Amino acid sequence: MISEAQQERKFLDFRQAFPAYSQGIYVNHAAVSPAAVFVRQRMMDFWQRRANFPVDIYPELQEGQLHFKEQIARMIHAEGAENIACVENTSTGLNMVAGGLEWKAGDRILLNTMEFPANVYPFLNLQRQGVMVDFINPEAGGLTLDRIVERVQPRTRLISISFVQFLNGFRADLAALGRFCRAQGIHLVVDAIQGTGAIPLDVQCWGYRCLGHRRPQVADVAHGDGFSVCRPPPSSKNGSCPGGMAVGQGQLEPVRLSP
Numbered sequence: 001m002i003s004e005a006q007q008e009r010k011f012l013d014f015r016q017a018f019p020a021y022s023q024g025i026y027v028n029h030a031a032v033s034p035a036a037v038f039v040r041q042r043m044m045d046f047w048q049r050r051a052n053f054p055v056d057i058y059p060e061l062q063e064g065q066l067h068f069k070e071q072i073a074r075m076i077h078a079e080g081a082e083n084i085a086c087v088e089n090t091s092t093g094l095n096m097v098a099g100g101l102e103w104k105a106g107d108r109i110l111l112n113t114m115e116f117p118a119n120v121y122p123f124l125n126l127q128r129q130g131v132m133v134d135f136i137n138p139e140a141g142g143l144t145l146d147r148i149v150e151r152v153q154p155r156t157r158l159i160s161i162s163f164v165q166f167l168n169g170f171r172a173d174l175a176a177l178g179r180f181c182r183a184q185g186i187h188l189v190v191d192a193i194q195g196t197g198a199i200p201l202d203v204q205c206w207g208y209r210c211l212g213h214r215r216p217q218v219a220d221v222a223h224g225d226g227f228s229v230c231r232p233p234p235s236s237k238n239g240s241c242p243g244g245m246a247v248g249q250g251q252l253e254p255v256r257l258s259p
């Protein structure tokens with residue numbers, strides 16, 4: 001158990017890693033955030049290596065990617081690195097889910113009117129295949145499980161929702177929603193970009209099958225390094241694959257190069 005003074009010291013030491021904080025007050029509103037010196041160093045090391053011999057460092061990159069996935073798996077409590085894919089951003093992850101499932105005309109997707117466009121348009125695109133998209137209106141900026149459940153229809157196959165809403169910070173009860181989705185054979189997709197890295201996240205507790213995420217926005221230093229995690233489909237009584245997806249970003253080492 002560390003004392004309050006030690007905790008304060010630890011915090012102040014960590015703060016030192018962000019040069020921007022000595023230059024002014026930055027109000028981090030979860031869009032873009034200052035880079036830490038260790039992240040900058042890793043990126044510079046990488047480009048230093050890429051500019052010199054040996055030119056082909058592909059095996060090292062693969063090793064670095066595995067390390068990245070292991071870190072992500074630990075952070076979000078995923079089953080393991082093997083379920084995690086590196087994607088550029090949230091939109092890519094969500095488009096992969098929307099485009100990767102097999103849809104039949106008349107299938108339905110349930111969204112809500114608070115979602116960020118990245119969590120809406122990939123699903124609206126499916127309307128061309130005859131898929132219907134339903135929207136729930138929030139009540140007082142929030143959504144209860146009952147409010148979501150009452151809009152579920154027999155052909156609802158997927159519910160997509162944010163871990164933390166970008167508009168007002170609302171957080172739905174994803175553990176309860178995950179249980180409901182599993183029982184009904186509905187895919188649960190979570191846009192986790194807001195909140196990942198700032199709030200503890202346990203994807204297994206959501207009963208997800210697929211979660212997509214870019215670097216968490218509270219630690220959004222360089223665009224283009226995200227991840228998506230999918231769990232193999234559990235068998236369900238009606239043969240469909242209930243699942244989920246979450247998408248986000250974090251100050252993780254982008255690559256690990258040997259010295």
Ligand SMILES: Cc1ncc(COP(=O)(O)O)c(C=O)c1O
Nearest residue numbers: 089090091116118166191193214
């Ligand atoms: C909830 C949410 N989803 C997605 C994004 C961004 O999507 P992408 O990673 O595709 O740029 C943002 C941020 O701007 C967001 O707040």
